[in-house]
Amino acid sequence: MSETYYITTPIYYPSGNPHIGHCYTTVACDVIARFKRMQGYDVMFLTGTDEHGAKIQQKAEAESKTPKEYVDGIVENFKRLWSFMGISYDRYVRTTDDYHIETVQNIFRKLYDKGYIYKGSYKGKYCVPCESFWTEKELIDGCKCPDCKRPVIDSEEEAYFLRLSDFTDRIIDLLRNSDYLRPESRVNEMINNFVKDGLEDLCVSRTSVKWGIPVPFDENHTVYVWLDALINYISAIGYENSTYNDFEKYWPANMHMTAKEIVRFHSIVWPAILMMLEVPLPKRLYGHGWITFGGAKMSKSLGNVIDPFVLGERYGVDAVRYQILRDMPYGSDSNFSNEIMIGRINTDLANDLGNLVSRTVAMADKYFGGTLISDRKTDPLDDELKAMAEALRDPVASLVEEAQHSLALAEIFKVVSRANKYIDETTPWILAKDKANDPRLATVLYNLLETIRICSALLFPFMPTTMPKVWEQIGAKESDVAYDKIATFGVLPAYVTVHKGEVLFPRIDIDKEIDELNAMLTPAKTIREDEDLDKAGIITIDKFAETKLRTGEIIACEKIPKAKKLLKIQVDDGRHGRQIVSGIAQWYAPEDLIGRKIIFVANLAPAKLCGEESQGMLLACDTADGGAKVVFLDNDIPNGSTVR
Numbered sequence: 001m002s003e004t005y006y007i008t009t010p011i012y013y014p015s016g017n018p019h020i021g022h023c024y025t026t027v028a029c030d031v032i033a034r035f036k037r038m039q040g041y042d043v044m045f046l047t048g049t050d051e052h053g054a055k056i057q058q059k060a061e062a063e064s065k066t067p068k069e070y071v072d073g074i075v076e077n078f079k080r081l082w083s084f085m086g087i088s089y090d091r092y093v094r095t096t097d098d099y100h101i102e103t104v105q106n107i108f109r110k111l112y113d114k115g116y117i118y119k120g121s122y123k124g125k126y127c128v129p130c131e132s133f134w135t136e137k138e139l140i141d142g143c144k145c146p147d148c149k150r151p152v153i154d155s156e157e158e159a160y161f162l163r164l165s166d167f168t169d170r171i172i173d174l175l176r177n178s179d180y181l182r183p184e185s186r187v188n189e190m191i192n193n194f195v196k197d198g199l200e201d202l203c204v205s206r207t208s209v210k211w212g213i214p215v216p217f218d219e220n221h222t223v224y225v226w227l228d229a230l231i232n233y234i235s236a237i238g239y240e241n242s243t244y245n246d247f248e249k250y251w252p253a254n255m256h257m258t259a260k261e262i263v264r265f266h267s268i269v270w271p272a273i274l275m276m277l278e279v280p281l282p283k284r285l286y287g288h289g290w291i292t293f294g295g296a297k298m299s300k301s302l303g304n305v306i307d308p309f310v311l312g313e314r315y316g317v318d319a320v321r322y323q324i325l326r327d328m329p330y331g332s333d334s335n336f337s338n339e340i341m342i343g344r345i346n347t348d349l350a351n352d353l354g355n356l357v358s359r360t361v362a363m364a365d366k367y368f369g370g371t372l373i374s375d376r377k378t379d380p381l382d383d384e385l386k387a388m389a390e391a392l393r394d395p396v397a398s399l400v401e402e403a404q405h406s407l408a409l410a411e412i413f414k415v416v417s418r419a420n421k422y423i424d425e426t427t428p429w430i431l432a433k434d435k436a437n438d439p440r441l442a443t444v445l446y447n448l449l450e451t452i453r454i455c456s457a458l459l460f461p462f463m464p465t466t467m468p469k470v471w472e473q474i475g476a477k478e479s480d481v482a483y484d485k486i487a488t489f490g491v492l493p494a495y496v497t498v499h500k501g502e503v504l505f506p507r508i509d510i511d512k513e514i515d516e517l518n519a520m521l522t523p524a525k526t527i528r529e530d531e532d533l534d535k536a537g538i539i540t541i542d543k544f545a546e547t548k549l550r551t552g553e554i555i556a557c558e559k560i561p562k563a564k565k566l567l568k569i570q571v572d573d574g575r576h577g578r579q580i581v582s583g584i585a586q587w588y589a590p591e592d593l594i595g596r597k598i599i600f601v602a603n604l605a606p607a608k609l610c611g612e613e614s615q616g617m618l619l620a621c622d623t624a625d626g627g628a629k630v631v632f633l634d635n636d637i638p639n640g641s642t643v644r
């Protein structure tokens with residue numbers, strides 16, 4: 001049986017749409033999970049969402065939804081994002097899942113029975129956005145949350161407490177004398193800021209927050225969201241529930257990864273809970289830095305396009321994955337801007353890696369018609385490249401294991417650069433001038449292909465969509481890039497055949513691209529419409545409710561002869577069907593629309609357009625360039641649903 005490896009991301013608050021900052025932890029974990037699978041481990045990669053608490057309750061109320069309705073929608077966005085970003089998670093935990101609730105309630109009861117949870121009265125400072133209690137001494141200027149720097153509120157209520165104060169010495173011992181928390185700089189930060197003066201008991205229930213897991217023996221109380229959330233790491237593999245039963249197999253976790261602001265909960269509260277439960281501790285907690293804008297944690301755009309869907313569509317998901325990992329130094333923050341991302345893609349991916357592959361394949365194609373016949377005779381000029389490529393795998397593996405993604409990539413790209421230099425040194429185009437040099441020329445190209453094979457195999461966990469395309473181009477089979485084949489040269493057959501393919505990483509014209517991104521951020525239209533809004537005034541919800549919006553599916557669509565701008569669209573509206581005529585023919589061909597789900601105005605008075613009756617109007621957005629984009633829905637939404 002293969003050895004197991006259990007890795008977790010934090011579970012995300014579904015309180016807004018995910019941005020590029022959210023992607024960092026998940027992509028970093030994905031790389032480790034993929035690397036470990038490549039090494040033959042039986043991997044469990046867990047991610048999920050943290051769905052309870054006052055913040056979610058408030059957001060749902062603001063949208064006139066139940067909290068569950070609200071989170072269901074956002075969880076879909078998270079799952080869509082992870083699939084778009086190529087995240088290979090094995091399990092997705094939601095804290096609203098029944099099995100998780102069962103585990104949390106069982107643990108709460110267990111800790112109460114053991115005397116680690118007791119009832120008392122809480123009087124203190126609470127930060128609503130962070131859902132965190134703070135002691136006076138932890139506050140900034142005596143009144144602000146140390147995490148988000150917003151004012152805290154006074155709060156007093158009957159509550160249950162977790163006896164953390166009994167665990168000060170054991171937590172100090174864990175932090176100081178084991179390698180649980182990394183990077184090391186965070187150890188002193190935690191001990192000095194939170195532990196050294198003695199831990200205080202933690203309030204672990206609320207009576208004011210209704211959207212939470214009820215305390216099993218006192219239903220006026222709900223479990224504090226952080227206790228609820230941390231338990232996900234064991235509920236998801238079946239601790240104290242009957243849905244899963246992999247706890248024995250995967251626990252203790254090999255790696256919890258989080259950003260620095262939540263290291264406190266993971267390095268103090270979480271190990272203390274596990275100690276109380278007499279469960280072994282996870283092996284490693286890695287607290288990485290933030291993706292920032294000018295020093296502040298990224299939370300909104302501030303003049304940059306940060307929607308991962310937009311970035312992934314423009315540059316390719318693998319390029320985005322590469323940049324966020326490459327530019328985050330170990331343990332520190334990384335400043336984000338669209339320029340930095342584009343610059344990195346152009347330099348490393350288009351120039352260095354992309355060029356190496358395309359030049360090598362093009363030369364093999366041009367000089368040998370694609371198939372090399374190498375005599376593999378060595379030459380001292382080859383030694384350094386070969387030695388570097390053969391020595392690459394193990395250091396990269398150690399760096400990945402330590403979550404040193406940026407350094408791991410830097411090591412691989414040193415070999416990529418060395419290979420580009422090797423082309424300049426061996427000058428294949430000069431060798432090609434004389435047929436007598438063919439064996440040497442073939443060996444040079446073979447060495448380049450072997451170097452690409454090794455580098456691309458190690459890059460696969462980072463860029464899982466593009467590397468198989470590289471293998472196709474260099475004529476490598478899947479078995480040629482297996483982990484046990486990438487620490488030696490000579491795996492590709494001497495008569496390997498290459499296949500010229502698409503450009504792997506197209507170069508981006510940075511000025512043009514920045515102009516386009518800026519146009520996306522400040523569409524002139526939006527500003528004008530806001531002014532219009534001011535003039536037109538505000539409407540009541542009742543007025544809005546007069547407009548009946550429904551969902552439907554386009555089942556047929558055709559152009560209307562003589563009306564260049566119009567499309568005639570047949571919509572399955574969940575009832576008798578209807579025809580809508582829409583002025584979107586400049587932007588959509590009929591076949592682009594068939595099968596897509598849309599929103600339409602259902603109670604619009606019918607009108608005739610170019611002789612065709614239109615029974616409603618579909619919703620589309622204005623775009624910055626004066627075009628329109630239809631609002632499409634997920635395919636699983638039933639036709640005829642009400643939109644409000």
Ligand code: MSP
Binds near residue numbers: 013289
């Ligand atoms: N729900 C808690 C975690 C509970 S885990 C038991 C939470 N959620 S969160 O959605 O606010 O943030 C989750 C994680 O998102 C952060 O720890 C971090 O990993 C990641 N990031 C969010 N913004 C980020 C950046 N700007 N940069 C890097 N990571 C960021 O905290």
